[in-house]
Amino acid sequence: MKRTHHLSNKYIFLCCYKLRNMFLWDKEKIKIYDNIIRKVENSSIISYPLNKNYIDFFYISYKLNNLIKKTKKNLELNDEVLHTKMFLEKCLNLYYLLLSNIKLKKAHFLKKRIIEYSENNIRSLLNNKVLKMIDQKMLPYNIRIRREESVENLFKQINDDTSRYLKKVNNVKMRHLYIPRNKINMSEEWKNKYKYFLNKKMLKIPVSKHNYEFLLCEINDSVIRKEVMRLLNEPYKYLNLNNDIIKILKKRYDLANILGYENWTHYCxxxxxxxxxxxxxxxxxxEIIKKRIHMDYSTINRDMELYMNKMNGSYNNHDEKKNNKILIIKNNNNNEHIYNKNIHCDDNIYSNNIFGNNIYSNNIYGNHSTGHYGDPFYKSKEKKMSIYDWYYYYNIMTNKIDEYTINKYFPQSYVLDNFIRIISRIYNFYYTRVRNTELGNSWEENTIIYKIERIERKDRIWNKKENDDIEKKGNDLSASFLGYIYIIPYKNIRFKDYFRIGNVNSLSNTYLICNGHVIINYNFVRTVPIEEKLFSTSEITSLFHEFGHAYHLLLLSYKYKLYNFNNIPLDYAEFFSHINEHIGNNYNIIYNLSNEKRDNxxxxxxxxxxxxxDKLRLSHIYTQSIIDYYIHNINPYTFFNKNNNYKEINNDEKVLNNFYDLINSEFPYNINQFNYSLNSTSFPYHFSSLYAGSVFSYLLAEVRVRLFLNQQQLSLKNNKSLCSFQKNFYDIISINYMDKNYYPSIIQHVLKNKNEVLQKM
Incomplete structure (x- = not known):
């Protein structure tokens, strides 16, 4: 960092503290602030629920930088290793608390500059003598990577570029699809929710990355399904996002090379x-996981082929009726797109000559009699359906029930109230609800706060019809305090949100404020009024996923110091959230979580x-992982070279064509620049986060769950399986994840046990 920049940061820091000090006259508040800081310095667990306003950024930054000065003086006078490490640990713990404030409250320019100043001061402690005394793993990522000025500048550029990229993505407005009521296979009740007020025979349906798969499954016209994909992807084509991606990739590649790695994946x-x-x-x-997935894909597509052969006659009859109609679909800009039998004929799923082959021929998916997993199918995109038709026929073939029918069983108030009751039985803990009013309403509206205590009890039995109240402590219980979980279900609603459906601009996330205090920010879509909110199946999965993180962090709070949480391996962290997802995939769990609002x-x-x-779960996780792996494992300077890409590519829309060709074989359907875009998926959020280059951590976690926890344990069907699961779970928690000898490599396990993996997966 240049000296002038550091001096300006110091000036900002001093001015902000002086201003804050002018208004901080309440001695009781100062006493609370100091108590929190003292506890955090020593990685002690605070025994009371936190008021969010008591995590005061400017007061903490002042205390942190005072502690850094004190540590510097101590280093000059004392060379003792333990003493040095103790002071440095306290500094890092307060630095972690400072970052927690950024997550609790939006970061602004002044906060960012003060964090830069604090990071620079911490780095000033790290001379060669200190680095020899400590394990460098204890240093936070931001501190560790910015020790050299060239690296620091490049790192800052990457952060700025990814922030701008994500901001562009999040500024895309919701699109709407206008279709006749009979073109979607949904109940009249659902259709009435999306009735177009200018034409009662039409529906106005929002289209985004959160619901496009649902629309593809339920819309019964291929041309309209294709329009869904166009509406989904079109807005991203004019924002220069693909060139932004390549720009970021090049800088990450350069940074990895400077740090001594082949590419960003190698570094991550x-x-x-x-x-x-x-x-x-x-x-x-x-490759081994891909073999398992392609076996599943071949089975699915073979079944799909048989199903379509069976319904061959009805398709052609339906096709004639469809092509005799003119369908008008409007986008948000009031443009009209008219489709009739002469337009888009090449994409008509009902044509007998689709993709240049007879869709009902026995060899469209490769030779199935050989027992191979259909490599020819995956290597030849001409033999695959388009994404918008594949989803529709998969949904019909598997006889899936529409999303709205399912959602009616999960009203938000019932789900949120009963989720904690159910999960407490599974993990054997006791909870107490803390009312937000007790904390001066410092938390967001609808925030739910629970005090969590561990329970030791031998006779806990899971039964879906059980009605006993878990909140009543019996005499046979002995409890130990774990901490507090703060659940924020919904994103904040703004005035303009009353007049439009907003996009979710971030994924669900969980983080530790300090030892024993964990926040789950679900970022669920809020409805107006909130009482009408119904949880989707993906939101139910998120409930379990994020709580898996939260409970894991509470349990680790007694084992590790606060600064250790900066460096938890991502695949280790995801392991526990994936365990919880599989727990939620049990009928008796979902049965207890459901309650249809009208008739209970x-x-x-x-x-x-x-x-x-189903079989697509592993493939979805694999696909996200392999896309992230491919895009960060290539040399972007050569791979995206225009001479090696398609001829005369000058527009942003086509610069990723090479990459789409590379990943096309990973899907059971055909993708291209016209029906698929990375920017309309969850890719931008992973690409802009710490997970960029490490998304395969989700795959590592999923494989570890499937191989190391058997389905009988995860079923929780009886007391025996529940006790077995609890014992196994708490045994895993006791393992020191920092020790390779006790936390074995899942990659090496898969390579050594290929046949077993293919069978178990």
């Missing part, structure tokens, strides 16, 4: 996962079977 696997030194083996690991009925087995995990 060593920096952020427990699979250090396994970079050379990850390609083979992907519970979900039945048939409905549950239509949305429980």
């Amino acid at each position: 696997i060593n920096e952020f996962t427990s699979e250090k030194n396994n970079y050379k083996d990850i390609k083979e690991f992907f 009925s519970k979900i039945n087995k048939h409905i549950f079977n239509s949305f429980k995990f």
Whole structure:
């Protein structure tokens, strides 16, 4: 950092503190602030729920920089290793608390400059003598990577570029699809919610990355399904996003090279996962998982072919009726797109000559009699359906129930109230609700706060019909305090949100404020009024996923110091959230979580079977992982070279064509620049976060769950399986994830046990 920049940061820091000090006259508040800081310095657990306003940024930054000065003086006088490490740990703990404030409250320019100043002061402690005394793993990522000025500048540029890229993505407005009522296979009740007020025979349906798959599954016209994909992807084509991606990739590649790595993936696997030194083996690991997935794809597509052959006659009859009509679809700009039988004929799913082959021929998906997993199918995109038709026929073939019918069983108030009751039985803990009013309403509206305590009890039995109240402590319980979980279900609603449907601009996330205090920010879509909110199946999965993170962090709070949480391997962290997702994939769990609002009925087995995990779960996780792996494992300077790409590519829309060709074989359907865009998926959020280059951590976690926890344990069908799961879970928690000898590599396990993996997966 240049001296002038550092001096300006110092001036900002001093001015902000002086101004803050002028208004901080309440001695009781200062006493509370000091108590929190003292506890955090020593990684002690604060025994009371936190008022969000008591995590005061400017007061903490002042205390942190005073502690840094004190540490410098101590280093000059004392060379004792333990003493040095103790002071440095306290500094890092307060630095972690300072970052927590940024997550609790939006970061502005002044806060960012003060954080820069504090980071620079911490780095000033790290001379060669200190670095020899400590384990460099204890240093936070931001501190560690910015020790050299060239690296620091490049790192800052990457952060700025990714922020601008994500801001562009989030500024895209919701699009709407205008279609006749009979073109979507949904109930009249659902259709009435989306009735177009200018034409009662038409529906006005929002289209975004959160619901496009649902629309593809339910719309019964291929041309309209194609229009859904156009509406989904079109707005991103004019924002120069693809060139932004390449610009960021080049800087990440340069940074990885400077740090001594082949590429960004190589850097990330060593920096952020427990699979250090396994970079050379990850390609083979992907190939083994890909073999399992392509076996599933071949089965699915073979079944789909048989299903379509069976319904051959009805398709052609329906096709004649469809092509005799003119469909008018309007976008948000009031443009009209008219489709008739002469337009888009090449994309008509009902044509007998689709993709240049007879769609009902026995060899469209490759030779199935050989027992192979259909490599020819995946290598030849001409033989695959388009994404918008594949989803529709997969949905019909598997007899899935529409999303709205399922959602009616999950009204938000019932789900949120009962989720904690159910999860407490599974993990054997006791909870107490803390009212937000007790904390001066410092938290967002609808925030739910629970005090969590561990329970030791031998006779806990899971039964879906059980009605005993878990909140009543019996005499046979002995509890130990774990901490507090703060659940923020919905994103804040603004005035303009009353007049439009807003996009979710971030994923659900969980983070530790300090030892024993965890926030779950679900960022669920809020409805107006909130009482009408129904949870989707993906939101139910997120409930379990994020709580898995939160409970894990509470349990680790007693084992590790606060600064240790800066460096938890991502695949290790995701392991526990994926365990919880699989726990939520049980009928008896979902049965207890469901309650139809009108008649209080519970979900039945048939409905549950239509949305429980199927063969596509692993493939979805794999696809996101392999896309991230490919895009960060290439040399962007050569791969995206215009001479090696398509001829005369000058526009942003086509610069990723080479990459789409590369990943096309990973999908069971055909993708191209016209029906697929990275920018309309969850890719931008992973690409702009710490997970960029490490998204395969989700795959590592999923594989670890499937191989190391058997389905009988995860079923929780009886007391025996519940006790077995609890014992196994708490045994895993006791493992020191920092020790390779106790936390084995999942990549090496898969490579050594290929046949077993293919069977178990």
